[in-house]
Amino acid sequence: MLRYCWFIVCLMNAWILSNGNSQRIQDVPSTKGGCKEGGNSGFNECEERCECRKGKLTNCYRVRQDFTKMTIEQRKRFINAYKLASVHPLFKRDYEKTVTLHLDAKDQAKLPHIFLPWHRWFLVEFENLLRRIDCRVTIPYWDWSKKTHHWWRGSGNEDLWNSGDHGLGGDGSVHGENCVENGPFIKDKWRFLDVSGGGCLKRKFLKRSIKYDVQHVNRTLSLSLEDFENFEETIRVTYHNEPHNVIGGTMVDSLVTANAPEMLLHHSFVDKLWYEWQKRGDEYKNAYFPSVPFKLYRSNYYVWEWINSSNLPGQVKVLYEE
Numbered sequence: 001m002l003r004y005c006w007f008i009v010c011l012m013n014a015w016i017l018s019n020g021n022s023q024r025i026q027d028v029p030s031t032k033g034g035c036k037e038g039g040n041s042g043f044n045e046c047e048e049r050c051e052c053r054k055g056k057l058t059n060c061y062r063v064r065q066d067f068t069k070m071t072i073e074q075r076k077r078f079i080n081a082y083k084l085a086s087v088h089p090l091f092k093r094d095y096e097k098t099v100t101l102h103l104d105a106k107d108q109a110k111l112p113h114i115f116l117p118w119h120r121w122f123l124v125e126f127e128n129l130l131r132r133i134d135c136r137v138t139i140p141y142w143d144w145s146k147k148t149h150h151w152w153r154g155s156g157n158e159d160l161w162n163s164g165d166h167g168l169g170g171d172g173s174v175h176g177e178n179c180v181e182n183g184p185f186i187k188d189k190w191r192f193l194d195v196s197g198g199g200c201l202k203r204k205f206l207k208r209s210i211k212y213d214v215q216h217v218n219r220t221l222s223l224s225l226e227d228f229e230n231f232e233e234t235i236r237v238t239y240h241n242e243p244h245n246v247i248g249g250t251m252v253d254s255l256v257t258a259n260a261p262e263m264l265l266h267h268s269f270v271d272k273l274w275y276e277w278q279k280r281g282d283e284y285k286n287a288y289f290p291s292v293p294f295k296l297y298r299s300n301y302y303v304w305e306w307i308n309s310s311n312l313p314g315q316v317k318v319l320y321e322e
């Protein structure tokens, strides 16, 4: 019964919100805690963090969180929305389109003048789709730098690779072509769409430490403005490639990698690193990309439209929580 109700709520949300939700929802008064004048922040019904002005919530931000710090409820919400998007007739085609964006742009999106903004756009596209199912969902991030020596652990309740319905499941099975055989994305219950060649989600963990720890990341985030190119290359090549490589399977197959749910969490962290660096000041925010005269591949957006997380196309505002 509960399940059934949840599904109806979902469908209603989907119909109501299918025409872009961000403007509509911004002025909805908070349903929790109220909205008090004087710089206090409040949350709207989509759990966006807003400012309170004249008793109304405005300037609302989507809050992206560390997966391992989210409540079980929040983690399930993300996973359920992700799975529903990939199988439900209402969303499947858009899921397919979004995944295909990455497939088509795989080489171009890796170029230095485009990598960071392109993936920022891609994350918002994906997030918009999931928010049509449940507007409280944002793309979580996975901070591997804090768990370099046991990044593959799945036994902890909070672990990304937990096999419960609040985790992404564990390593693939060597006896089963590296298909994932536990968790919500188990091969019997979840398969890639035909456009991605069908088949199962694969992982082939390289159980060695990730080479870049908190101090390493800290040093990179401390690079000066003049070192932007060094910063960008460290993110795009060094940090971006390592988790793809140690997770293996679908994550190292650039044709289908966007079908791996962990790809989103990894890229969310990559985006967070850029966001952290940009937070150091307007010069940092505006380093390099505003002058790139290209559009993002497979989109009508210019690169410069995706550099300010407080002012993204579609009135989207994103912040990352520690």
Ligand SMILES: *[C@@H]1O[C@H](CO)[C@@H](O)[C@H](O)[C@H]1NC(C)=O
Residues within 6 Å of the ligand: 214, 215, 218, 219, 222
């Ligand atoms: C990161 O570096 C800053 C100085 O740039 C320092 O204050 C901070 O403690 C460092 N954090 C970690 C976790 O190393």
Ligand SMILES: *[C@@H]1O[C@H](CO)[C@@H](O)[C@H](O)[C@H]1NC(C)=O
Residues within 6 Å of the ligand: 282, 285, 286, 308, 310, 311
């Ligand atoms: C980013 O967007 C916010 C919100 O529109 C604006 O206040 C801020 O000045 C922008 N920052 C830069 C560096 O453009």
Ligand SMILES: [Cu+2]
Residues within 6 Å of the ligand: 240, 244, 267
């Ligand atoms: Cu990637």
